[in-house]
Structure formats: structure tokens, C-alpha cells
Amino acid sequence: HLTILMLAAGFRTEYVPDAIAATVVPDRMVPYLRQQLRWARSTFRDTALALPLLPSLDFYITLDIVGQNLLPLLLGVSILTALAQIALTSELPWPTVLIIASMTMVRCSLAAFRARQLRFLAFALHKPISMFLLLPVKVYALCT
Numbered sequence: 001h002l003t004i005l006m007l008a009a010g011f012r013t014e015y016v017p018d019a020i021a022a023t024v025v026p027d028r029m030v031p032y033l034r035q036q037l038r039w040a041r042s043t044f045r046d047t048a049l050a051l052p053l054l055p056s057l058d059f060y061i062t063l064d065i066v067g068q069n070l071l072p073l074l075l076g077v078s079i080l081t082a083l084a085q086i087a088l089t090s091e092l093p094w095p096t097v098l099i100i101a102s103m104t105m106v107r108c109s110l111a112a113f114r115a116r117q118l119r120f121l122a123f124a125l126h127k128p129i130s131m132f133l134l135l136p137v138k139v140y141a142l143c144t
Contacts, residue, residue: 001042004050007057017115036134040141043068060114067107072130072138075100079131100127 003013026032047069054062082096104127112120 001046001049004046004053007050007053015115017117033133033137036137037141040134040138041144044142060110063110071103071107072135073142075131076135076139079135100131 006013026035047065050057050065054065057065078096078100082093085091085093085096104124105121108121108124111123112118
């Protein structure tokens with residue numbers, strides 16, 4: 001939210017690869033999911049505030065803002081159609097699996113390239129958690 005306010009005021013922001021940020025992450029599942037729900041609601045609210053700024057932002061930032069909001073929704077639709085295919089045909093929908101894996105690697109590769117740090121590729125390991133635990137939280141956040 002602070003970044004959007006700064007951009008709206010005409011300031012620039014930059015990625016600083018050696019910056020260090022700390023946060024408190026709950027060590028139990030229910031508090032963790034509550035934290036993720038707050039963060040997801042904040043992301044959706046901040047995106048609404050950022051929409052008028054999108055034409056003036058760096059392409060990568062615009063892509064990230066759009067991706068943070070559209071990709072989880074598209075992922076949800078993909079998972080639902082994959083589950084329907086499994087239920088109806090008892091076959092694993094390999095094209096869907098490959099597309100999700102490819103999109104994950106493209107996003108991680110863009111982040112690694114932009115930051116010039118290969119460690120961003122490891123974020124792909126987060127995808128199963130994102131798909132089956134955090135995606136329902138994001139859908140609930142959008143609905144509420």
C-alpha cells in the first residue's frame with residue numbers, strides 16, 4: 001500500500017537485491033491462514049488503487065500486479081477443470097499439469113532474471129502449497 005501511495009505521489013521505487021526485510025510468520029496453521037487472508041484482501045484492495053497507475057509503471061511491475069490478481073483466479077479455474085476431468089474420465093490432465101508447471105517456471109525465471117539471483121527459481125517449490133492451501137484463502141478473500 002505504501003508503494004502505491006509513493007507511486008501515486010510521483011516518486012519512483014526500485015528493487016534493492018541486498019535489502020533485508022523481516023516478518024513474523026505464525027507457527028500454527030490457523031493463525032498463518034488468517035495472516036494470509038489479511039494479506040490477500042490487502043492485495044486486492046491495493047490493486048484497485050493501483051489500476052489508474054498501471055499505464056505509467058514499469059512493464060515488469062504492471063505484469064506482477066496483474067499476475068498477482070489474475071493468475072490465482074486462472075489457476076483456480078484450471079484446478080477445478082482438472083479435478084472435473086479426473087472425476088469424469090479417471091485420467092490425469094497432463095496438459096493442465098504441464099501448463100501450470102510451465103507458467104510457474106516462467107514466473108520464477110522472470111523474477112530470477114530481474115533480480116539476478118537464481119534462488120528465485122526455488123520459489124517453484126511453493127506452488128503446491130499455493131495451489132491447495134493458499135488459493136482457497138485468496139478466493140475467500142476476494143469474495144469477502
